[in-house]
Amino acid sequence: MALPWKKKMIWRERLGRNRTILGEKIREALASVVPITAIVLVLSFTVAPLPTATLLAFLVGAALLIVGMGLFTLGADTAMTPIGERVGAHMTRSRKLWVVVLVGFLIGVIVTVSEPDLQVLATQVPGVPNALLVGAVALGVGVFLVIALLRILFRIPLSRILIVFYIAVFGLTLLVPEDFLAIAFDSGGVTTGPMTVPFIMALGLGVSSIRSDENASQDSFGLVALCSIGPILAVLILAMIYPAAGTYTPVALPDAADSRALWHLFEEGFPTYLEEVAVCLAPIAAFFALFQVFALKLKRKKVLKIAVGILYTDLGLVLFLTGVNVGFMPAGSYLGRQIAGLPYNWILVPIGMLMGWFIVQAEPAVHVLNKQVEEITSGAIPGKAMSTSLSVGVAVSIGLAMVRVMTGVSIYAFLVPGYLAAIVMSFFVPRIFTAIAFDSGGVASGPMTATFLLPFAMGACEALGGNVVTDAFGVVAMVAMTPLLTIQMLGLLYQSKLRRAEAQAQVQDEEIIDL
Template identity: 65%
Template sequence: MNQRLLAKIKESLASVAPITALVLLLHFTVAPLGTGTLALFAVGAVMLVLGMGLFTLGADVAMMPMGERVGATLTKSRSLPLLICVGFVMGTVITLAEPDLQVLARQVPAVPDRVLIWTVAVGVGLFLVAALLRIVFQKRLSYVLLALYAVVFGLAIFSNGDFLAVAFDSGGVTTGPITVPFIMALGIGVAAVRGGASAEDDSFGLVALCSVGPILAVLALGMFYDSSSGSYAPTPLPAVENLGEALKLFGQELPHYAREVGVALLPIVGFFILFQVIKLRLPKTQMIKMCVGIVYTYVGLVLFLTGVNVGFMPAGSELGGLIASLDARWLLIPIGMVIGFFIVTAEPAVHVLNKQVEEITGGTITRRAMLLTLSIGVAVSIGLAMMRVLTGIGIWYCIVPGYLIALGLTFFVPRIFTAVAFDSGGVASGPMTATFLLPFAMGACEALGGNVLTDAFGIVAMVAMTPLIAIQILGVIYVCKAKRNPAPEHREEEPEIIELQTGGTTNDTD
């Protein structure tokens, strides 16, 4: 275990080092940060390295196996009502405890925090059920996504413009590092037991559908709440002058994030313990191993979230303001794109997704190809977001063409690329986006005198959108290569298909 932990920390160091080096380069050239901000950033970077290493090991040892076993057990029970009830309760309860959702709720002044949080949580619960049923009935993901996004854009036409960016942002923040490993593994477990020719393709797609629920929920809220009833109030940045004060601030904030992560992990662990007592009955040695993995996950997330919130958020906000104040303010676009390219490698859930994709596809889609494609996609999204900050162009003009392209590509690529692409959108827009890129855009917007709610918000939505296109373009490249170098034909035995008690067949003649 110690060797695996050391390897994970080395991987996380390689992931965090590029963005750290880039911020330092900007500090020594065009955007000199304050001494206190730089100290916070340095300590935060160290916490990111340790936190990501512990988290990714914990996800491998505990979170992914837990999700797969719960999903497999639900499917083997052959009880559709049980699957629906458990899926809804799990999706709702886990989302209620998602730390990034609490942050988003505080930024929407027109809607009471509790109302927004509960509405979004119920939306995720309903769509987790829909995602599980899609696997059970083997419905093609692209058709489901087309129908859902038609509803999304239909609602967007009648929704208040101030809620549009926040709505699409909410789809990204609710699929954070706490929920993604478990939800992904849940789908893999259900698809593996359900069987069928499309089991590999159906292993992905849960995160994609769970990201739609919050968008619909906030758009619906926008019809009933007046956005002019409140005003945006920026979060005050900490007043830190030196390294000693920075360390003291981290010490003060650490217990807060320890509580948040504990509350967020508790429902997942509780559900698993319940399944262990009633159904699983795993051997003692395996349970001890999973308990160690849960501890790794907990400690890793506490360190990671404390590092990004306390250390990276002030740096992002100050950098955005400084660059926007330059005479050559257009530098926001290329600098933002470079930051976006490197920052996605520091998203912990991205590494979990890439590992699962490589394993499920047998190496057809490698981790390296996934990471490079995601980095390019996020770079483009930050470039578009910075263009919006500079020009005030409405998010509608970016989101609609982007999703039309993404949905159109679903008919030209293998199904697994569509599922992975729409999952990757939710995964890429994680805590690094919410705590560094969003403050970066907000700092730039405030320096330029723009409207933060309409011009800066929406950056999470942009980060969640471009991977949908980038990964499917990777699928187009894969198809072209396959046509040039066709693989030898071979036949495989069809796995047994598990049918749940639904009163009818579960096969889809798609």
Template identity: 65%
Template sequence: MKHSLREKTKEKAHEAVWSVLPIMLIVLLLAFTIAPIPTGILAQFLLGGILVIGGMIFFTMGAELSMTPMGERVGGSLLRTKKLWIIVIVGFILGVIITISEPDLQVLAEQVSSVPNLVLIMSVALGVGVFLVAALLRILFGIALAPILFIFYTIIVILALFVPKNFLAVAFDSGGVTTGPMTVPFIMALGVGISAIRNDKHAENDSFGLVALCSIGPIIAVLTLGMLYSTDSSFAEDIIYEVSDSVELGKVFLQRFPRYFKEIALSLMPIFIFFEIFQLISLKLNKKLHIKICIGLVYTYLGLVFFLTGANVGFIPAGNYLGTVLVSLPYKWIIIPIGMIIGYFIVKAEPAVYVLMKQVEELTDGDISGKSMQISLSVGVAVSVGLSMLRVLCQISILYLLIPGYVIALILTRFVPKIFTAIAFDSGGVASGPMTATFLLPLAQGACIALGGDVVTDAFGVVAMVAMTPLITIQILGVIYTVRNKNENTDKTEPEVFTVADIYADIDDDMIIEL
């Protein structure tokens, strides 16, 4: 057991280091060449990077030990009640609780100054609660995902036409930040737990798509808020702490640690209490598994505290200052390729990405590889960041990019297997996590401020763009996968008809529940 834990820790450490190290090296290269950064901000960034790495190690281990098994067992327990009203009520409560717990949403809410934090957070939470119920019912009744996506994205476009422009980017960003490190492991596992009870071979296909629908709810909720709320959205600029020596550097981090210890404790507490109630009433897990999940929650807690402290204290100031410096150069357009390079690597540092890749590999028995998914996600995020920096430079409305992007994504759903559509729309929510909110968004904000633009209309929207492009790139991966499979089948003596659902036909339902 000790040897296994040591190997697991070593594996997670290797993943975390190679996820964050490229971003740190890129920033260092820029700092020592074309974009000088004050020593204090650079020191904050480096120390923040170390904390981010440590946080990723603890979080990924904790998610495997706690959040994933909790979600699977709660989902299975809900469906075994065979009472629709219980599934609806509990699903709604879960959606609201998990959303309020999401750190990414709190980061976004703090930057939108004219809407009270509680109003924005509760609007988003209600949206997620409603759409989590819709997602669970979709799995339960085996309803196709693509038509649902088409209907609700059409509603989003119509609503966007009647909302003040200052609310548009914030609304679309809220859909991306909602599905972060707290939400993704739990609700994806919830889908697995519910789909595992179904006996048909399409059940595992339907286990994906929860994140996709839960990303739609916040967009509709905030667009509706924009139509009802009396004031426009505005930007609350972060304070950049200037440090002159190592003592001040230490104080900056030590002053913020208590805040995140408290915030994450308050975030995890409702989930823990909910799970313990379920344990007493319905689950009744054995003592060993129960203790294992509790230990995993402690790992998750420590991981999120380290990660968010490092990202917020170290990465936000560096991203903001770097954006300001890059657009102040004679060749300000250079922020586009630099942003694309950063975007390519930064998605690898998103904690929830590993959760999705692991689940995809397990449920498809490795037929859809994590590596191919990661490359597709990286390419998608690189394109999205490049387009976001172009928006900042040219002050392009976000609708001119999002509407064509979603149209292409919805058209692609007609040409790829259903599982790729579900994974693609899940990937959009997963890719737009805390690294996007704490580095890419400040990068765009710093550039926008330096150019004298409107931060709310021109800089906000980075998260939305990062959430949109993977919908296209992952489905393109699905097209390639389908074509390759057809070519392989034509080479056989006895050609066979292939459906992606066939790869699940031999998976034992009990094995899925025990993942």
């Protein structure tokens, strides 16, 4: 039995480690938010001045986002990832298919409901109740997470599944109102955010760890890709059952006469989002508690650590949603309207590309994916090459999204050739690159895309007199699509270099034999 002073020392060490990790997470969040904040400040002091109250609310919102994302990602690492790995390994060890199906479906639904990016998108979709949209998306993720897990267990090639379901996706788009198309594809992008990605990838690693073949680790990729398809199909089906689209209502600007009134705006939001987040996270906590009692039976210390992680997640999500809804979205929408109203509104395109480049460079989930890819491929795909490829893809996608906002070109003109090219390329690149590419599409469309770039596009579209629902929505979908092409192009380049190196080695061997 440990002495009291030893227990105090242990708790102090743990507290110190948590503070250090939290500091790292806040620095990651800082790197994610600061570039957008700097761009907004430069624009607000030059070509697109913001009202003082709106600018101050944006800055307070940025601070809440930084702290909230830091706490949230710490909670995801402390609670969601360990739960995902242990649940994935345990349910596959049971060797019961019905367990994999049932647990996989429940996990997909439960985790998606608490996804912050989805909550942000749902509040911006006109004419559809938040709960209805979130519920449809959650069911879609649940079904496709089961499909993704079964793919790993039965060793089914990812490219075949992608072809079948994307044919189904584009077939359904011919039967639904145009208003829902961009929203459906955006739903697929926002679902794979900071809550679901760590959990789903950990679950994939847990399931693949049961297999002993050499392709097991590679097959752990692709879960994010398949879980991005489920929401698209779910929202398209919802559009056929619930064919209603409301009128877009511009985001209200913060109205505060002084600093106390400004803080009151945020203070009013805290109870609302505290209640919403508690409702979202309660199913995850209940699921873990039941799984712990009947299956996992972890030690008390590990259970306590996971419980603390869930609390971190709760607090971080409350701060995140409050900062987004009160500070970030109004500033993004107003800034888009201001720039679109300029005589030289073509600068929407380069500004959007600049934002896209910095957003993906600073996205924490992207860094996690880059590191995992570099480790699994033993350095064959360097993290720097991955990062640059993603940045180029996202910058181009935001530029094209701004072109859509200015011209009203249908999203079909970009998505159909883009996905067709990505699927064709999948037959010519190594399997690992295809899985990574489609996973990257979901990971690249992170928190900043839904919280700032989508309101920015909506504000610009409104000022230009376009249809916000058909022309502004689709930003997230464009961000999720272009990495499919750029990463697979990286795969073609890698394959070409590998073949040249093999040919050169063969020539050298022949020369040695001749000697």
